Amino acid sequence: MLIFEKGQEGRKMSILPECDVPISLPKEDDQRKKSLHLPNVSENEISRHYTEAAKKAYGVNDGFYPLGSCTMKYNPKINEYIASLPGFAQIHPLQPEHTVQGCMEVLKTTEQYLCEITGMDRMTFQPAAGAHGEFTGLLLIKAYHESRGDGKRTKIIVPDSAHGTNPASASMVGYSVISIPSGEDGGVDLEELKKVVGEDTAGLMLTNPNTLGLFDRNILEITNIIHEAGGLTYYDGANLNAIMGMIRPGDMGFDVVHLNLHKTFSTPHGGGGPGSGPVGCKNLLAEFLPNNLVEEKNGYLFKSPVQSTGQVKSFYGNFLIVVRAMTYLFMLGKEGIPEASKHAVLNANYMMAKLKDVYDMAYPRTCMHEFVMSLSRLKKENGISAMDIAKGLLDHGIHPPTMYFPLNVSEALMVEPTETESKETLDQAITVFRSLYETAKLNPEILHQAPVNTSVTRLDEVRAARNLILRYDFSDKETDKDDTEN
């Protein structure tokens, strides 16, 4: 039941005191005439409504969440407490600098930590999500080439295994995209790369380890090929959790990088945001970063780079997300950061080892923090798709892996267990995966029907797109006085 269907006309909460000054209203002509339908509910009804919503949702706190390329690690509760401190939550973004030295210390210190982890020189926190970071990083690349009067660089090279946002971001910045296929080992095909690189190459976008869960062994050669052609290299930080503290994008030859604080640095996903996608870069790009970098000089002050690309959103980014990430970084520190990566990789390889005799691995070699299974054989022999296995997992209280991605593996399921899961959890999941395989072989019909233990069964997505219902319709509740009343 939607919240609009609960409550009664006239029911409400008492939030506001009486107005203690004379009333001023807009001129008649500027006053709202259109009716406004909002819920008429008590606090109790609101509270129960969202408790019910929580029961019909699934968070990291509810169980195993092995979602490839999304790093759904546990979200430490200390992060939430710190982010709720009035000294962070109740600060106006336009307070004078001397009254926000704590906030600026958060930005500066987190910048220093993340620059050390990525091997970059400077970092902006303005981008609000990974894709927003991609957009910002590509703007830096564009501004760099333009500042040198190099107008012929119009193309961005992106591997076919890349995240879908990579080509979309390149397009938003006015670049055309050259997609290059992966080689037999799952890495970038060097011969293909050499064929397409040239005077029109603005840059390359890459994540390493890539979305097949593999570390590209030729990485130094790849970044070198791009640099020799005069292009720049962009590191998509979605998979940083596999390598932090072990190797750095900056040392692998990348010029610009975005991070996903909500992935690698344990800030909650919130059902799809707010995230944070800070962008780091080498010095050659720093003068193009967005406004308001924090400098330290007898205290902290904001300074905008001379050739800044301006703003990609208001103010300084999703600040409270940065606070959470910094809390996490302080806890882990020098030793804990690589420890997290090591165990993320250990967990993934363990699960892969325990499943590879039944499920086909797309690339059966040592993986990083995630691995990709291909269910095309199961599909052919038993009619069971990646979707069917995913929906089967729902009935066992496990969030499914990423489905049908990467695009270059057919019937792909991409599993990322993360370092915060215990061996017992992994063992249970392995048992479930194996039993679903048995079911697929012996009793496939059950999986076509899955899920059955959820609040709704499989939903008709085609109908949703054909017969668009995108809001609640109040029209049958309208009375004739509506739209004339004030």
Next chain:
Amino acid sequence: MGSFVPATDRDKKEMLSAIGIDSIEDLFGQLPQDVKLMDGLNLPSGMSEMEVCRKMEGIAAKNTVFPVIFRGAGAYRHYIPAVVKSVLSKETLYTAYTPYQAEISQGILQSIFEYQTMICELTGMDTANASVYDGAAAAAEAVAMCRDRKKTKAFVSAAVHPQVMETIKTYCFGNGMELTVIPEKDGITDLNFLKEHIDGQTACVYIQNPNYYGSLELAREIGSIAKAADAKYIMGVNPISLGVIKTPEEYGADIAVGEGQPLGLPLAFGGPYIGFMACTKELIRKLPGRIVGETVDFNGKTGYVLTLQAREQHIRREKALSNICSNQALCALAVGVYLSAMGAEGLKQTAIQCMSKAHYMANQLEAIGYPVINHGEFFHEFVTISKVPVEKVMSALEEAGILGGYPLTGERAGQILWCCTEMNAKDDIDRVIGILREV
């Protein structure tokens, strides 16, 4: 050192043996040796939870939390009902992922569907998306969605928030749209300039109402000029003002956008905030970001899914109009709870209180020699000239624990942008007046 890794030495040993290797390091053998970090990171050691707690509390204490605030300029302090925080603290809701697996995400999808409905109701428009990063990004995305092959120019009023202007500029630098700034005249958008310069290649006209200086624009007239040139009309609005002021739909807008922070989100030093976007039926397929739609399951039961994904980067990849995937779902949840708690009547009362307090304060300021320079109507922000140096005014207020209005710069140096909300009691306003009388 803090750690969230549960593996014991014994677990580790068993797992390594299942893989068939001796040490975790073997898994990293494929990394190029010459760039591998041999000495580790140059960072401090990790800390226990208690140490981190103390340290972070200490850093937070270096900020000044003003008990009284008369500053807005794009970020507004409103009362947040306690139930908002209570709902947002539900672990399942704040630790969930983007709801791709609809069957176990109905709570989140339904809350977004409710949010979309509320944004449509507020703005009067037909369809809303599931939110974008913030008001500035919403404005920039709205401008970008109006572009087509023949229409590549955008007209943006000089009286919009400067950071919104900056963000639109940045997106235009990216996508190659030509941006024209419509100058302001007497603190509102100059209609004559727009009339003279708008042409057939104009994709859209963007204004903010109330504008950066708090004034109401001649919004209906601007819409007519845009329509006559076959350009889309985008209005940026303050959502609280819609409790009492005409909706973008009533002013003839095609797209309504804005900063949703006033609807239940704390100031938070600028973020996370939430951008809302709503449009007419005709533009649904150009609306960026996530959209939730209603459908049915195998058994005919009503349910919700992410829909219209063909517009997005999953399918169109390099042809996608926007790269937005993760939005501000948890913030959208806060907005939904806030608007449920306020109800239509509560929102209207909030708007009226904001406006009334601003007008009361404006009158008081004028009486002590701070003339208001807004010519026409204003909502909850207004600009005064300061007869004494602005820094002196601000310091005097700061000493009393009050964050004064925002000092404007450039051509408007010496002017102050004041803001009142329902949070500003008459006593506090009178206190400000008393202090300024002394300065």
